[in-house]
Amino acid sequence: MRFSNYFIPTIKEVPNDAIVKSHILMIRAGMIRQLTAGVYSYLPLGFRVFNKIINIVREEMNSIGGVEFQLPGLSPNELWMESGRYEIYGDDIFKLKNREMVLAPTHEEIFTTIAKANLNSYKSLPQIWYQIHTKFRNEARPRAGVLRTREFTMKDAYSFDKDWEGLDVSYEKHAHAYRNIFFRCGLKFFSVKAHSGAMGGKDSEEFMVEAEAGEDSVLLTEDRTYASNIEVAVSYREPVGRKNSNLSFEKFSTPNIKSIDELADFLKITDKSRLAKSRVFVNVKTNEDGTKTNEYILALVCGDDEVNESKLTVLFGLGLRPAHNEELPEITGADAGSIGPIGIKNPNVKIIADQTLKEADELVSGANENDFHIRNIDLTRDVNNIEYYDIRTAKDGETIPGTDKKLREAKAIEIGHIFKLGLHFSQKLGAYFLDKDGKENPIVMGSYGIGVQRLAASYIEQNNDENGIIWEGEISPFHIHLICVNPKIESTKIFSDKLYDELGKKGYEILYDDREDIRPGFKFKDADLIGLPVQVIVGEKNLNEGKIEFKLRRTGERFLIPENELIVLLNNYKYLFGFK
RNA sequence: CGGAGCGUAGCGUAGCCCGGUUAUCGCGCCAGAUUUGGGAUCUGGAGGUCGCAAGUUCGAAUCUUGCCGCUCCGACCA
Incomplete structure (x- = not known):
């Protein structure tokens, strides 16, 4: 991609409204712009990152047998009244004023409606259905950029099984897929036991990224063998016990x-x-x-x-x-x-x-x-x-019952949630199937979500420095930031153009800063802010000696190399691009 | 929903307390010149319903009231 032909409106100054690191950097790097509270426009660079995440999610969901749908955002009030969530959600759901409809905050109801009509036999179970698209939630208080918004992209998946054992299997498949997804996205994450929330249900696990900007509190051991949302965490505290002085009150x-x-x-x-x-x-x-x-x-x-x-x-x-x-x-x-x-x-x-x-x-x-x-x-x-x-909230520094392992409290961002829903929706909405004995049973459901923008923001929270974002691996918007220091000098322009073509043919995704009349310092600052893993810099003086510069974004290391060694060197760093 | 703060050009801001010329400065933008390895310099220029409305006043960005919007803290959050 030629920079001159692309749209990355970078900003030098820190925007007034942004406090959280990822928010500041996503705005400064030209990834997003806010339209109104909790509603963001995704600019080309941001959209590109989100799509990279979406592709990973899609691959991993497909690999556990998930099948992709695209369901409507609009749905009739009636359906939500049937499931009982019209009331439960209350103000958190967007309600249309000129039609008896809501903007769906999630899609259990709609997927279940399809299941009800079509999954009538044990022979058609199990199923894993998913979609990746826009969710609307009337959040009382959107915050921290793209971390909590009113409109966002979510991968939501639903499993349909004939019994609880089947649900266990579907649930484990998702747990496995989620670990792959977050690993491939380059996140340092962990999972915690979670509160299964308003819909009842059994097990529930949240995937978390430790970050100051997080809204959740978790308790975890240093070896990460135990981690739990503070809502459900259990710890040991010495009982108060008796003094037995038998004083009357x-x-x-x-x-x-x-x-x-x-x-x-x-x-x-x-x-x-x-x-x-x-x-x-x-x-x-x-x-x-x-x-x-x-x-x-x-x-x-x-x-x-x-x-x-x-x-x-x-x-x-x-x-x-x-x-x-x-x-x-x-x-x-x-x-x-x-x-x-x-x-x-x-x-x-x-x-x-x-x-x-x-x-x-x-x-x-x-x-x-x-x-x-x-x-x-x-x-x-x-x-x-x-x-x-056990009705107390566990605290930082306490130990896990029966061990001497200490718990540390930390702030975390929830990037994914898997959840054994059970029978709530199938019973409310009447999704029943006939088993082998011809007996009618409610479908056993699971529900599984990943927030796409939130995942990107979490990555940035974990990978940045004073100069900007540090992309590495599969979700980097491009692989190489190619900088032609001064395209007005013909030799460097010809060489850079050629390099751009050649590297592209080798499968590298390149952001090529071919802008004229932009001073070198400006280009370097932009490159560090946008944060692609590798920068290749073509300048007149070096090129006259047959050399180009190679810079690693994370460490800031620069190597002056003969131009013909670039391909080999890039190959040594292919892990930075998520290449296998 | 409760508390706090903010709203002046695309972005960041001064002025507001104590009302009074043509609303300040920087970035960005346009034109020209010089410049070209870490967010250039000079010259000239465009760009504003001072969030909206009502009020007080001879006169309001500035004071009063109401509304709207945004941010932060809290509450809430399948």
């Missing part, structure tokens, strides 16, 4: 004490583990007749721990939400800050506590009366029907 005045920290200061103690923190949750249950009832839950953890809402959701279901501040006095008798397990106003509140508090005594907690707490609470003696679960 007593209420005491704690004026204006709202937080655990304030309470600790007030009591002049530093160990907050016995200051039991109470959080109140409302679990909205839908009854058979469609009416709704509220279940109330009080969750206790150590004062220096946090309640993990994802873990609670697993225990109680999707209707769970934190109680609003206005509801608290009605449920407990006090405002946030004075709530505890003893003397709750509503006698039907279910009390649960984290395992670390199992049978603990001499606890301090709110008295369910503003500005009062209670000390010497013995959960075994004083709280009836208490149940213990």
Whole structure:
């Protein structure tokens, strides 16, 4: 590609709106431009990278037997009401104003509709169906350039199996394909156990790239044998245990004490583990007749721990939400800050506590009366029907239960998600098949996604320096940045043109900076910013001695080589181009 | 949705607090000249509904109110 005939609007200055590295560099290198919040135009260079990723994804999906579709972006409201997601998604789904339709944020419903009509026999299962195209999500807060947007390209795949064992196989195939994809894209990635989210389902694994710009928190061991999203991570914490002094509980005045920290200061103690923190949750249950009832839950953890809402959701279901501040006095008798397990106003509140508090005594907690707490609470003696679960959020520095392996907390970007969906959509939308015995069964489904732009941004997060992006491997937009220092000098122009043709014929993808009236420094800066793995520089002085310059982008190393050695040298570096 | 900040030429900005000539500067752009190995120099030039609307005022980029948009933090996030 001749630069003079291409379109790469590079920018020297850092754009005002960009904070995150990959965002800044994608704009500066002329890959993307923002149209409005969370909506980006893909410029030729960016589009080229995305397409490289798409091709890798396509190859790996095909290799596990995936078949490619292209489904509509528009779909009728009705379909989403049937699956129940019209409500669940709420504002996150784009709704058309002049037609009863939505812009699909994902395609379970539509793929399932096709499965319902056509996968009627166990003989037609299993199937892996996928597509690579645009998704629309009305994100409340798009951020960090292309990392979280309202319109993006996603590879979404769905597996259809006759039983759970079949799903396991389909799931493993995807896990394998995903590892190949991310490896080929040159990412340093890992996978974590994940929360399987609103649709129920069993196993779920997220593929992560560690990056400061990430929105997810993960806990991992240094040897990466364990990694987990913080939403589900389990770690060991010494139980609080019993002191058995058998002190009776007593209420005491704690004026204006709202937080655990304030309470600790007030009591002049530093160990907050016995200051039991109470959080109140409302679990909205839908009854058979469609009416709704509220279940109330009080969750206790150590004062220096946090309640993990994802873990609670697993225990109680999707209707769970934190109680609003206005509801608290009605449920407990006090405002946030004075709530505890003893003397709750509503006698039907279910009390649960984290395992670390199992049978603990001499606890301090709110008295369910503003500005009062209670000390010497013995959960075994004083709280009836208490149940213990793992409901705390694991923390940096803690160990994996039963080992001495330490967990480190890190920020990460989720680049892919594989997920055993189960029966939710097949049952809701009526996708059943007949088994060998002529019996009707719901199809067992899996769902698998990869965000294309997010993957590119993740790569850039991991591969950049103060001069720009550093591309290497299969997703580099081109292989070689050929720079003719001054095309106005005939000898260099003739030589560069010839080199461009020859290298092209050898299968190299070349970005050829043939621009006239651009000073050399400008071309070099552009080359480093765009960041192709190898730069070949043709200048008058060197060429007069039969030499050209060869530069490696990552290390900045330059070699002055005889022109006829270029082909051999390039061959030595073919791994930089993702050549086998 | 809550909190904070911002909106002046394609990009980055000064001016705003304390209202008053022709709205500042740099990059980029156009023309010419000189230049050509790390984002050139000089000369000349084009480019603006100061986000929008209403208000206060003799007079508003500047003050007030409302709206819109964007960014960041948080909430949310199959």
